[in-house]
Amino acid sequence: MNEMKEMIAAVTACKGADFELQPLKIRQPQGDEVLVKVIATGMCHTDLIVRDQYYPVPLPAVLGHEGAGIIEAIGPNVTDLQVGDHVVLTYGYCGKCTQCNTGNPAYCAEFFGRNFSGADLEGHSAICTHDHAVVHDHFFAQSSFATHALSRENNTVKVTKDVPIELLGPLGCGIQTGAGACINALKVTPASSFVTWGAGAVGLSALLAAKVCGAAIIIAVDIVESRLELAKQLGATHVINSKTQDPVAAIKEITGGGINFALESTGRPEILKQGIDALGILGKIAVVGAPPLGTTAQFDVNDLLLGGKTILGVVEGSGSPKKFIPELVTLYQQGKFPFDQLVKFYAFDDINQAAIDSQIGVTLKPIIKIG
Known part of the structure; x- marks a missing residue:
């Protein structure tokens, strides 16, 4: 087994349960995977409806799917990303089916399995407790309510370092949508x-x-x-x-x-x-x-x-995230897309308050500062 890295993650233990910060372990990247030190993660309506089991993602699980951070390690098959890159994590897709090959990855033939199955396509999780109990992950190919997240190269979008990385996570899902x-x-x-x-x-x-x-x-x-x-x-x-x-x-x-x-x-x-x-x-x-x-x-x-x-x-704005997310960043830099007016930052310890504020409408887009 690969060397495991210590991490802290917000675990959803059962239907409707509060997020609970727990020490866990995550393996190193393999193949075309990257390991990202998560700086901040947006909280989306989908995180909450999965917590409440509108969608049948197996629990306990680490949710979170609007992660942004800095690449800490890369797998041997990664070609276009490197350690130190600032990245936004988006949804998972195969990159090989008809929809992916025609510029429509949000309609990937494997979309549900890659984003909602609670594991990789072989049924394996990348994280576990210290006594090796399974915690479901690979949520939207990232599970970024955590200090570290594994994603694949194709759903890891490099962004400029000229914009604060803690702001950009929601571009991976809600804002992009x-x-x-x-x-x-x-x-x-x-x-x-x-x-x-x-x-x-x-x-x-x-x-x-x-x-x-x-x-x-x-x-x-x-x-x-x-x-x-x-x-x-x-x-x-x-x-x-x-x-x-x-x-x-x-x-x-x-x-x-x-x-x-x-x-x-x-x-x-x-x-x-x-x-x-x-x-x-x-x-x-x-x-x-x-x-x-x-x-x-x-x-x-x-x-x-x-x-x-x-x-x-x-689904997910019907675009190609590798192209569309950097375009949204450029529009933000030009003052034409001020999505920062929609967000409010919360400490990792306050993730449950962020969920409450989101559900009652006090906060439009919570961002959980993790790193």
Whole structure:
């Protein structure tokens, strides 16, 4: 067995349990793997729904999938990364299937196994307790709620050292998802109209991207006034509190008939129906919100048909992370994508408070400072 390295990780022991910091061991990188000293990791809605077992990831496990840090060691087959590189960790993909080979790694044929199985494809874990008990890992090919994480070269994205590395982790999932849904999937056009259903971190990332794309009407729908106020500060031309207004009627009035592009990030079927209803002719809605497996939604088929409307399922922003994440960093450096206004930092010891604040909406995007 390879030499094992000491580490501290936040372990999810069972369904709904608090994260518990524990001393563990992690093996050295093999093949095309890299070992990353994690500086900070974003907390995403997916971490929490897996903790609560909406998705059946085996527990106990180390979650965390928006890691950022510095490469500490590389496997013998790594070619384009080196020790000392600043990197953002993103989702796992095979790099060989039809989808990966056509620039669509988020739809990899092995996506679920590589991101949610709790082990590598052979069923092995890279981490264990000091008495050699298995702790499930390889969550999104990283498990980065830890001082160290193993990832593969293809899901380890080198970034500039000119931007604080502790800020960049959320680009690996949540921020990339919202921005990419606009830029890569919907392909929002100049002078068009855009609405985000939900003004959380993903929705507001999409809002920022819609502004980059040149949308003329940008609408945010939510029930939390502080989020709507932030949306206005970030570039929303209109905000709608759906507790006090009929959002479909309001959108149709603002746009003169219906919206061109929309993002649904709440994961609630009734909101998706409203989103479809509010589309104009040939309108498109991207669905990124993840409800429990098996959730169904209803809509008027003839409205969809006669309006030429499009419903797009979007995973991880539908882009190539090796290309898209550095592009988002460049936009941030140019002041065009100020996603730093969405985040709040927490100490590693405060990871459970970060989860609470995220769930009740006090914090849009927690980042756990680890290194």
